[in-house]
Amino acid sequence: MAGEVRQLDDRKLAVLRAIVQDYVGTEEPVGSKALVERHNLGVSPATVRNDMSALEEDGYIHQPHTSAGRIPTDKGYRLFVDRLAEVKPMSAPERRAIRHFLDGAVDLDDVVARTVRLLAQLTRQVAVVQYPSLSRSTVRHIELVALAPGKVMLVLITNTGRVEQRMVDCPGAVGEVVLADLRAKVNTRAVGRRLPEVPGLLEDVPALFEAADRPTVTTVLATLFEALAEQNEERIMLAGTANLTRFGHDFPLTIQPVLEALEEQVVLLRLLGETADAGMTVRIGRENAYEGLNSTSVVSVGYGSGDESVAKLGVIGPTRMDYPGTMGAVRAVARYVGQILAES
Amino acid sequence: MAGEVRQLDDRKLAVLRAIVQDYVGTEEPVGSKALVERHNLGVSPATVRNDMSALEEDGYIHQPHTSAGRIPTDKGYRLFVDRLAEVKPMSAPERRAIRHFLDGAVDLDDVVARTVRLLAQLTRQVAVVQYPSLSRSTVRHIELVALAPGKVMLVLITNTGRVEQRMVDCPGAVGEVVLADLRAKVNTRAVGRRLPEVPGLLEDVPALFEAADRPTVTTVLATLFEALAEQNEERIMLAGTANLTRFGHDFPLTIQPVLEALEEQVVLLRLLGETADAGMTVRIGRENAYEGLNSTSVVSVGYGSGDESVAKLGVIGPTRMDYPGTMGAVRAVARYVGQILAES
DNA sequence: TTCTGGCACTCGTGTGTTCAGAGTGCCAAG
């Protein structure tokens, strides 16, 4: 009761929870009478009104106009997510379906494609999946091939099944022997290590070659480092944009900026980049840095082949979304994708 | 004047042209009075009304309700495109801008990405670009690499700069010598040929090896054929979905099926597949096979590195689009992409 | 024969009014 920051008692929290649940269900402002009818709060509408009054004063809910019901604010959803909601676990049949759908994937592209579609379908929202990023994954194998005199092809294969290839133009012809030697030395040092570590581990390599071959070696290594460092190559796949049509009543206005955001890989990458490494991240309305997404919420989480996350995935939906359900779906999908990646 | 099929005189055609132009500009049904005011047809509104009446009877235009202006029908647009409109060439500065924007591309992915964005921006509609397809392109080089005993990596490089790689699990170890021999034989026969021809040209190859090596050879070749045949790998990139918000007034209804169509690569591929090999294809409203796109028009054209087209590109917009301008933009972009591909 | 002006008619749209219902805030009593 101390002025500014009021301690919310249990009933007020229950009222807020009920408001969120009803509003998410009906999409209409919810009033005191309807509330007591649907949830058995054990008190009268008048009491609820008092509580609502308090909640509004503290900024958790808000009325569109006098004599209308209440709608949760971003702050209200935040409190709901943090303290009032439990992540809703997927049912057994749902889990089986997820498992089964993902198991059919044949390669990395397919895994990502299936994941994003699945997520969009489960949540009925827009789904976003980042390809396992290069920087967090480890080297499975590095291959060097002489294609033509002075032309070497470099292939980098990571533990996530991703393959990157580069052409290298070398100064002068490249001996098969030198190349084999280089290949061996590079692989011995790099295999199993994380990509960003690799350049450091290869520092001594050029010195091990004869002066005549050194230009070739350094050129090849330079290209390799480039491929390793390439943060740009972080790709994203998305699905479920058709679900945007279920967004709200006031149409073009709401979805246009969202569609624009979805077209910008950079924006999406930054969005997922803000996801905490551990646990699930929920960004509600204005909490999103990109203002085109100010009327949406983003639920995201990392996924990975082992214990650690190699990339992120998530969904984008209206702030009035079913948080427990969405969070449950996102978590479940992330978990299963992780397993699939670990197996392959 | 002969009953069913009436010969449309010049003025009626002029009226239809004027209706299309005005409607595309204003998005509102256009009436006889407004028409004579804006275009100097040299006749009175009453005369125009008679012509409109005839045009309506023949199904070229249609009124939403009595006492409203007229709107072109699909058939009307069709006539407009076929006989009344000229493709509007891009202005010199526009052409320079296109050229400049595409010239900055660094690889095939980048070319496609830039093209699709450019097209979306120029036409302010949804743009679709197909990657140069494997089946129409030719072999630049085929590489075979022994990664580990019994593991061979196969790399296929095409004249469009596309690179496909496959892993091959061989029955038993693979000798370096055999592999080199196979590589040489395959390349001699395949380089420069179109992908679908290649399997036929390699029929004699297994017989040239000793019986012991033949299982390996056939396994490798089988994988190669698979990679060559892979029609699935036809990828598509799209951009400009945010332009959908400018589609019409009656919102969710119109754009939801369109968004759904855009998510299905298969639908888009089939859509572009219907494009004639030579010249520009315009599909208006109901002419589109996929019914989700029944209220849209698709303008598409082939593009290629030489004289022949290796892939298609196009835009999808409302039937009430600026056909001359859109066709001009599509044609210009296709031409420049072709040049870029030929240069690289 | 073709065009034109005039005229009556239709119909959608915008405006103003009314009315019911949902919801609120406040207050006095339990």
Added chain:
DNA sequence: CTTGGCACTCTGAACACACGAGTGCCAGAA
């Protein structure tokens, strides 16, 4: 602290109505 009661506000639906854009048709002019 809770509750029932009450007066008040505001939205949204329903309705009437006038306006204007646009049409179709017809008789007369070119």
